[in-house]
Amino acid sequence: MSSGLLYALAGVLLSGIGLAGFLLLAHLLRRLLAFNLIGSGVFLVLVGLAQHRSGPDPVPQALVLTGIVVAIAATALAIVLIRRYFHLTGHTSLSAGSAADHGGAGS
Amino acid sequence: MAGLLFTPLAWAALSLLLDFRWGRRLSWLGMLIQVLVSLALWFAVVEGGGFFYALGGWEAPLGIALRVDGLAVTFVLLTAAVATACGLHAGVYLDAGKPWQRYFWPLFWFLWAGLNGVWLGADLFNLYVGLELISLAAVGLVALGGDAAALRAALRYLFAALLGSLAYLLGVALVYGRFGTLSLAVVDELLVTGEPALTMALLLMLAGLALKTALFPMHFWLPPAHGIAKSPVSALLSGLVVKASFYIAARLWLELGDRLGGQWLAQFIGVLGAAAVLWGSWLAFRQPHLKQVVAYSSVAQIGYLFLLFPLTFAVAEPVSLLAQQGMTLQVISHALAKSAMFLAAGNLILSVRSKRVDALGGVSHYLPFSLFSFGLAGVSLMGLPPTGGFAAKWLLLQASLASGQWWWVAVLLLGGVLAAAYVFRIYRATFLEDSDSDEFYHPPRSLEVIPMVLALLALGLGLVAEPVLSVLALPFEVVAGVEAAQP
Numbered sequence: 001m002s003s004g005l006l007y008a009l010a011g012v013l014l015s016g017i018g019l020a021g022f023l024l025l026a027h028l029l030r031r032l033l034a035f036n037l038i039g040s041g042v043f044l045v046l047v048g049l050a051q052h053r054s055g056p057d058p059v060p061q062a063l064v065l066t067g068i069v070v071a072i073a074a075t076a077l078a079i080v081l082i083r084r085y086f087h088l089t090g091h092t093s094l095s096a097g098s099a100a101d102h103g104g105a106g107s
Numbered sequence: 108m109a110g111l112l113f114t115p116l117a118w119a120a121l122s123l124l125l126d127f128r129w130g131r132r133l134s135w136l137g138m139l140i141q142v143l144v145s146l147a148l149w150f151a152v153v154e155g156g157g158f159f160y161a162l163g164g165w166e167a168p169l170g171i172a173l174r175v176d177g178l179a180v181t182f183v184l185l186t187a188a189v190a191t192a193c194g195l196h197a198g199v200y201l202d203a204g205k206p207w208q209r210y211f212w213p214l215f216w217f218l219w220a221g222l223n224g225v226w227l228g229a230d231l232f233n234l235y236v237g238l239e240l241i242s243l244a245a246v247g248l249v250a251l252g253g254d255a256a257a258l259r260a261a262l263r264y265l266f267a268a269l270l271g272s273l274a275y276l277l278g279v280a281l282v283y284g285r286f287g288t289l290s291l292a293v294v295d296e297l298l299v300t301g302e303p304a305l306t307m308a309l310l311l312m313l314a315g316l317a318l319k320t321a322l323f324p325m326h327f328w329l330p331p332a333h334g335i336a337k338s339p340v341s342a343l344l345s346g347l348v349v350k351a352s353f354y355i356a357a358r359l360w361l362e363l364g365d366r367l368g369g370q371w372l373a374q375f376i377g378v379l380g381a382a383a384v385l386w387g388s389w390l391a392f393r394q395p396h397l398k399q400v401v402a403y404s405s406v407a408q409i410g411y412l413f414l415l416f417p418l419t420f421a422v423a424e425p426v427s428l429l430a431q432q433g434m435t436l437q438v439i440s441h442a443l444a445k446s447a448m449f450l451a452a453g454n455l456i457l458s459v460r461s462k463r464v465d466a467l468g469g470v471s472h473y474l475p476f477s478l479f480s481f482g483l484a485g486v487s488l489m490g491l492p493p494t495g496g497f498a499a500k501w502l503l504l505q506a507s508l509a510s511g512q513w514w515w516v517a518v519l520l521l522g523g524v525l526a527a528a529y530v531f532r533i534y535r536a537t538f539l540e541d542s543d544s545d546e547f548y549h550p551p552r553s554l555e556v557i558p559m560v561l562a563l564l565a566l567g568l569g570l571v572a573e574p575v576l577s578v579l580a581l582p583f584e585v586v587a588g589v590e591a592a593q594p
Contacts, residue, residue, distance in 0.1 A: 008284070015277065022270060028262065035269050042277045049284025060283060063232050067276065070239045074269055077243055081250055081265065085258040094259055 004051035011044025026093040028082045032075060039071045110144040111183060111223045112162070119216035122209075130212035131198045137216065138191045145180075145187040152180045153578055159229065172290060174229035177578045178435065182226040182354065185439055188564070189346045189446050190219050196450050196557045197339035200457075207252040214251070218244035218343065225351040230289040231279045234355050235272060238319065242268035245348050248340045249332050260331035267318055267328040271352070274315030281308035295362045302367075309367040312359055313376070319352035322376075322413055323383030326406045330390075333402040338453025341398060345405040346446035350438050353412050357434065360416055368420060377417035381518040383410025388525030392532060396462045397452050400529055401445070404488060407522060408441045414503055414515055422510040429509065432576050433502030439575070440495025440568050444487035447561035451481040454550045454558070455537075464532070468539040473547040476555045478537055483562035485530030490523045495568025 014037055021034030043064045050057040086092060118137040122130040152158075157176030165171070194215060201208050221240030228234040246268065250261035283289060285305060286297050298305070321329035329349070333341045360368065387407030394400045418430035454477040459466050471478055487494035500519050507515040568575070 015273075022266075031266060035266070035273070038270075038273050042273055042280060045277060046280035046283065049280060050287060057287065059287075059289075060280075063283075063289075066232070066236060070236060073243060074239065074265070077246060078262070078265055078269075081246070081258055081262050084250075085255065085262060088255040088258065094263060 002051060004048045004056075007048030008045045009048075011041040011046075011048055013041070014038075014044065015041030017041075026095055028078075028085070028092055028094070032078050032082070035078075036071065036075060039067070043067055110140070111148065111227070112220060114140065114144075115216045115220035115223065119213045119220065122212035122216060125209065125212075127201070127203045127205075127208045127211065130209055131203075134194055134198070134212050134215070138187075138194050141219070142187045142191055145184045148175070149180045149184045149578075152177055171233055172229040173227040174292075175227060179226045181435070181439070181575065181578060182350075183223055185442055186219065186222050186226065186347055189442050189561070190215075190222075190343065192557050192561050193339045193343045193346075193446060193450070196342070196453075196554060197337070199551055199553055200339055200453060201337065205252055210251060211248070214244045214247045215343075218248065218348070222347055222351055225354060229291065231282065231291060231294075232289045235276050235279060238275070238352060238355070239272055241348055241351050242272065242319070245344055248343070249336045251337070251340070253335065256331075257335045260328075260335045263328045264332040267325070271315040271318035274318070275312045275355075276315075278308040278310075278312030278315065281305065281311070291358065291362055298363060298366055300366060305363075306367045306369075309359065309363060310372075313356055316352045316356040316359075317376075317379075317413075320349050320356065320409055320412075321406060323379050323386055323406065323410060326383065326387065326409075329406055330394075330399055330402040333405060333449075334396065334398040338398070338449055338456070341402070341453075342446035342449035345402065345449060346442040349405065349409060350442060353409070353438070357412075357415055361419060361431070364416070364420060368416075370421060373417040373420035376413050377512075377515065380410040380413030380416070381515065383407060383413070384518055384522040385410075385525065388522060388529060391529040392525065395464060397456060397464050397467070397533065398449070398462060400464065400533065401448050401452050404448075404526065404529060405441075405445055407526070408437075408445065408488060411437050411441075411500070411503065411519070411522065414507075414518070417512060418503065418506045418510060418515070422506075426506050426509045429502050430506035432579060433499050433506060435579050436495055436499035436502060436568070436572060436576070440487050440499055440565050443561050443565035443568065444484040444494075444496060447480055447558040447565060448484040448488070450554075450558035450561065451477045451484065454554055455481070457550045457554075458547050460548065464536050467533070467536045469537070470547065471537040473549070474555075477550075477558065478534075480555070480558040480562045482530070482534065483566055484558070485526070485533075487562070487565040487568075489526040489530065490519075493569040494566050495572065496565070498569040498572040 018034045018037030018041055022031055025031050025034060046060045046064055050060045122133050125133060152175060160173040160175055162171040162173060201211060218241060221237045221244060224237035225234055228237055246261050246265045249264060250258055281304060282294060286294050288294060318325045333344050384407050387403050387410060391400050391403035394403055412434055415430055415434040419427040455467060455470055455474060456462050458474050459470055487496035490496040490500040504516055504519055
């Protein structure tokens with residue numbers, strides 16, 4: 001097994017762990033971290049799978065750089081929203097909030 | 108070309124420095140330029156056919172390749188029309204006194220740039236970047252100045268959108284790992300027979316995109332987000348944003364689906380679409396809040412789009428073309444009708460100061476114009492002639508009969524009846540006179556005109572369907588030759 005394939009498999013494993021966390025956890029910050037974990041796993045797959053006969057392929061590395069920028073932007077936006085949400089409601093998860101002030105939802 | 112992608116980004120950056128009123132003036136100028144450039148590009152493609160364009164002279168893979176064909180320019184033009192209407196409406200609708208409203212314009216322009224990027228993008232990774240730009244801007248717009256409920260809807264939307272994007276990106280990684288290219292056209296050429304790993308990639312991409320398009324049963328995030336946002340924002344989101352991820356899914360399916368997909372996948376997606384039509388319409392009928400009705404109606408109308416998958420798989424070429432034309436008309440007519448509906452609903456809500464359907468009693472006397480726009484848009488959603496919705500459903504109906512998949516006909520007909528049910532429920536509420544309050548606020552005239560124009564466009568689309576479709580037929584013939592010439 002080549003090292004590239006090993007990276008890709010590790011990436012799949014990381015994405016799996018992240019996905020489990022993303023779906024199972026309720027705390028918003030933990031879900032955000034889980035999202036970042038999935039993202040890192042996907043980046044590993046992207047870099048690891050694309051090995052050429054002449055060594056590593058530079059294109060996916062450029063793509064991953066872009067991907068990291070996108071992930072940072074998304075994380076920053078999510079943190080701002082979570083912080084504001086916490087200040088307004090005092091909750092750290094979406095499900096707890098919807099039970100507490102259900103009357104406000106959708107009105 | 109740069110006018111379509113970079114000037115919206117420039118407007119976004121500039122309007123970040125200005126307050127709401129100056130941002131509005133800047134955006135009027137920007138919207139005018141965007142409409143003119145989109146029109147010019149549309150005429151260029153009508154005259155000369157589609158072409159590939161390497162941005163800044165940089166070739167793929169490092170450069171950004173754009174694919175300009177009839178479908179893409181039609182959607183660019185549609186975006187220009189709907190976004191301009193929403194922008195003009197927002198300029199009057201939003202309260203200029205609130206300090207956070209100045210962020211509306213940058214987000215609006217980022218959204219527009221992302222949409223144009225997706226319509227024109229030719230490689231899988233740039234489509235991802237465009238999608239993310241759209242999602243982040245859309246989430247920001249939902250959350251803008253909102254209360255806890257709006258933030259909760261925005262967070263739910265954000266998490267769904269992010270998960271969808273990553274699933275798509277993982278699929279892209281698998282495709283790149285196999286072929287070493289991101290260009291959809293080149294992948295299409297290199298792909299000779301189906302491979303299980305690539306079917307996996309297609310499944311991942313389609314699942315991610317379906318989540319972002321809010322296909323049943325992954326629609327949970329859409330109604331709260333679209334229902335709670337400000338009306339011009341809801342109109343943008345329902346009219347354009349969900350179409351972007353669907354557009355990518357449709358492109359993938361049409362290029363690669365015949366080798367990587369299967370009858371089981373096509374029928375499965377079709378069944379999900381049919382379920383979305385029926386379940387979404389039923390829920391729309393049951394909602395107590397006006398904007399929730401319109402939002403669930405979007406879930407239903409998105410369902411029709413996904414009938415494209417079974418109707419283009421393993422069928423004769425003319426049938427597939429019929430289905431593609433029907434899908435395109437459905438995208439256009441839904442974008443126009445739904446944005447008209449949301450803007451009109453915003454006027455009605457502004458007028459009665461309540462978001463509940465049963466508070467609308469008597470509004471028919473005071474706001475007949477907005478109510479009429481709402482109804483016209485509703486007629487298009489129901490699919491009655493001569494609207495664009497009718498033309499779209501007629502084409503889909505013909506495609507399902509011609510391909511022998513008669514079961515979709517039942518979905519199309521039942522969906523129309525259910526749409527009539529939820530639109531007439533609103534109408535019934537507006538004519539009831541038992542409401543206690545007879546105080547109605549009159550929104551400015553310009554707010555009433557804009558949804559009317561959009562609704563009339565949706566209505567007129569059925570009459571000009573032929574010329575519109577003749578442009579759409581270009582991509583499937585002319586550009587096929589260009590693709591073959593690509594390395």
